[in-house]
Amino acid sequence: MKSAALYLVTVLIWGSTWLAIEFQLGNVAVEISLFYRFAIAAVLMWAFVLIKKLPMQYSLRDHGFFALLALFNFGLNYLVLYWAQNYLTSAMASIAFSMLLLMNIINTRLFFAKPIAKRIYFGALLGVMGIASLFWPQIQQFNLSNGALVGLLLALSGTFVASLGNMVSVRNSQRNIGVLQGNAWGMLYSALGLAAYVLVSDVELTLDAPTSYWVSLLYLAVFGTVIAFACYFALLKNIGPERASYVIVLFPLVAVVLSTLFEGFEWQANTFIGFSLVLFGNAIVLTPTKQIKAFFAARSIQQKGSVPS
Numbered sequence: 001m002k003s004a005a006l007y008l009v010t011v012l013i014w015g016s017t018w019l020a021i022e023f024q025l026g027n028v029a030v031e032i033s034l035f036y037r038f039a040i041a042a043v044l045m046w047a048f049v050l051i052k053k054l055p056m057q058y059s060l061r062d063h064g065f066f067a068l069l070a071l072f073n074f075g076l077n078y079l080v081l082y083w084a085q086n087y088l089t090s091a092m093a094s095i096a097f098s099m100l101l102l103m104n105i106i107n108t109r110l111f112f113a114k115p116i117a118k119r120i121y122f123g124a125l126l127g128v129m130g131i132a133s134l135f136w137p138q139i140q141q142f143n144l145s146n147g148a149l150v151g152l153l154l155a156l157s158g159t160f161v162a163s164l165g166n167m168v169s170v171r172n173s174q175r176n177i178g179v180l181q182g183n184a185w186g187m188l189y190s191a192l193g194l195a196a197y198v199l200v201s202d203v204e205l206t207l208d209a210p211t212s213y214w215v216s217l218l219y220l221a222v223f224g225t226v227i228a229f230a231c232y233f234a235l236l237k238n239i240g241p242e243r244a245s246y247v248i249v250l251f252p253l254v255a256v257v258l259s260t261l262f263e264g265f266e267w268q269a270n271t272f273i274g275f276s277l278v279l280f281g282n283a284i285v286l287t288p289t290k291q292i293k294a295f296f297a298a299r300s301i302q303q304k305g306s307v308p309s
Contacts, residue, residue, distance in 0.1 A: 003238050006231040010247050013228040015254020019262070020224065023216035029203040030082040033217065035194040038074055040221035042187040049184045056181055065168055066185035072165030073229070074190035080158030087151025096155035097248065098131045103163035104245040111167050119284050120243065126281030127249035134256065134274030166241050173237040179230055187225070246285045249278055 024033050049056060058066070085093050101124045108114050132139060172182045198205065235244035253275060260267065 006235050010228055010231045011250045012254060013223045015251040016258060017220055017224040019258050020216040020219050023212045027209040027213050028206055031198055031203050032205060034078050035198055036217055037221045037225060038187050038194060039191040041225040042191045044226050045184040045187050049180055054181055065172055067189050069165055069168045069186035070189035070193060072161050072168060074186055075193050077158045077162040080154050084151045084154035084158060087147045093155050096152060097159050098128055100159050100163055100248045101127060101245045103160055104166055104241040107163050107167050108241050123281040123284035126277050127246060130274045130277030130281060131249050133270050133277060136270040166236060169233045169236050170241055179233045183229055243285055253278060
């Protein structure tokens with residue numbers, strides 16, 4: 001039940017951040033917005049762990065992994081993915097990012113030698129197919145020009161970086177480092193790293209932005225960063241990255257629902273097919289093999305019992 005709640009919260013929050021990010025673009029440089037976001041998140045995380053008096057002293061080696069977590073999950077991956085959207089539509093970027101599911105499965109096998117159930121591969125494939133179906137009109141219009149190819153490579157690179165960050169989080173959990181403590185250090189290092197990047201780059205630090213920008217920034221910092229990352233990394237620890245990362249392909253479903261409610265998005269046949277494939281893949285990934293076999297065994301017995309003699 002706890003994992004189900006974490007799963008649901010992560011999907012709902014990160015699925016809604018696509019809409020919130022729209023209010024972040026255009027007024028303030030991406031690098032500045034990310035610095036604001038993680039600086040706010042770091043302050044909130046540290047306030048919480050200090051109030052709770054959680055242990056925060058770790059070895060120099062652990063701090064090295066906190067720095068990697070900051071780089072891979074709270075910094076570089078965001079920068080590269082934002083840069084990718086200069087060349088790609090948000091739909092194409094979403095499809096590229098959904099590859100995180102497959103990357104996590106492969107990296108879990110490579111870094112931790114963990115055997116992956118065949119159903120996970122099948123469910124992951126259905127999920128990626130579902131995302132492709134969901135955005136099929138955009139795929140048909142996609143022109144692999146030089147700019148689009150650059151954007152696609154950037155998006156896949158940012159996704160791979162995020163997957164490496166997930167592996168760092170799994171390593172920290174195996175070292176019995178609390179999710180909140182690891183995130184607090186990671187977000188602090190991220191804010192410091194982004195501040196250093198801003199200082200050496202051409203971007204201008206500005207506070208001149210509309211109210212919608214600041215409201216969406218607070219939402220992204222508090223919910224999209226502090227709460228959602230805590231839930232997601234707890235899932236990585238509880239059910240493993242190959243299953244937890246399926247939340248990635250569920251984000252666009254939430255985004256489509258919000259777009260339907262607030263932006264007048266119209267559902268087509270590909271929308272229903274995409275939703276069905278993603279949800280079916282999700283059920284396969286999250287349902288243990290024993291339960292799947294038991295379900296089909298029960299159906300077989302039921303069908304045999306219903307056959308007239």
